Amino acid sequence: EVQLVESGGGLVQPGRSLRLSCAASGFTFDDYAMHWVRQTPGKGLEWVSSISWNSDHIGYVDSVKGRFTISRDNAKNSLYLQMNSLRPEDMAIYHCVKDIGAAMTGGYMDVWGEGTTVTVSS
């Protein structure tokens, strides 16, 4: 069974850091690009970041550029999101998502994790 399980969410103060992890199973992880997509009740779904199969191509939504870093460890079938200088507007459920292809070429997202909740508050 194809599965994505996120971890690392929690309550953090504004300006602090958090590292999210995603454990993938049931498919050949290094054959696919991966994404982080966040969701809030008020703003719906928002794409956050993507990484190609070999980490050569990486992208971020403008609001997190310079603060968030996506990475992957294909040997460990894992995806990560390092989030620094967190802001209240970063508060959301963060989903780990699999792409249908290896590169970031605009394909759809075919497998979603249930998500991990990030709360930014003092």
Add this chain to the structure above:
Amino acid sequence: SYVLTQPPSVSVAPGKTASITCGGNNIGSVSVHWYQQKPGQAPVLVISYDSDRPSGIPERFSGSNSGSTATLTISRVEAGDEADYFCQVWDSRSDQWVFGGGTKLTVL
């Protein structure tokens, strides 16, 4: 950045047809994907590349895309179709994925 506009809500009676629109500048020139999300669950793809239906998705779900509007159509709506629906495109100019704001489908 590219903006996708969806109506916040659509209501339909059981057995009728629901149409959920996704508006964007010349959206007909890019591929649109649609996701269904039920409360407490992760999103599920229901239409890819404007009109392709993944295996396991009922034939009642269809999609179209032309000009400035993409449309997800659900025929013979059932109570189980009640969910939030999101459209998505790839903005190649900015190298970013963009989601619409989502439409809550209510089955009356």
